Amino acid sequence: MYNDENKQSRVVRISASTEKQSIQFDDESKPLYSCGASDKYICENRNLDICVADCGAKAIVVVNQAGKLRFRYNGHIPNPQNIPFNPRGITRDSQSHILTSDDNNHCVHIINEDGQFLHYIGCEKRVTLCGLCTDTEDNLFLFGYGHPSFMLESCVLKIKYLD
Structure with missing residues (x-):
């Protein structure tokens, strides 16, 4: 959730139209998520961690069920293209692995x-x-769109990556 008035982002857990939890700051009262309306993607892992791909922060931010910061992932160096990490989606699998597409490096x-x-x-x-x-x-499904010079339309790729 992004509030345009105070330019802050937060994760809100809602049940039956009632706000049950708001996650916005770490233990040092610093914002967990980037300010502004940059894209953010969210999923809940099997262990009930809340995982956010924060494009503005160029990071994956993971908090536990209570809203406490577990870790930040800022990409793996060296990455395939040596270009800054840019998460553009997030999901999890049956083994609680966290997967994120990296638009800048054309990889997951x-x-x-x-x-x-x-x-x-x-x-x-x-x-x-x-x-x-x-x-x-x-099965992993990736959504993408083609570069205009290659004359590609939108596409969905299906990848079987676990045995």
């Missing part, structure tokens, strides 16, 4: 539930990654 970062980098899945450089999700069989 896979980290474990504790924020440790596991590996990349590379993608076509001519596809701009916009989002991703997994299904119950751990």
Whole structure:
């Protein structure tokens, strides 16, 4: 949730139209999420962690169920293209791995539930990654759109990455 008045972002847990929890600051009263209306993507992991891909902060911010910061993931260096990390979507799989598409580097970062980098899945450089999700069989679906000079339309890629 983004409030235009105070330029702050927060995660709000709502149940039956009632706000149950608001997550905005860490233990030192510093904002967890970037200020402003930059894109943010959210998912809940199997262990009930709340995972946010914060484009403005160029980071994945993970808090536990109580709203306490567990970790920040700022990309893995060296990344495939040596270009700054730019998360553009987030999902999780059956093993509680966190997956995020990195639009700048044309890849998907896979980290474990504790924020440790596991590996990349590379993608076509001519596809701009916009989002991703997994299904119950751990198939990864990537949504992207093509670069105009390559005459590509929107596309969805299905990848089986776990055995």
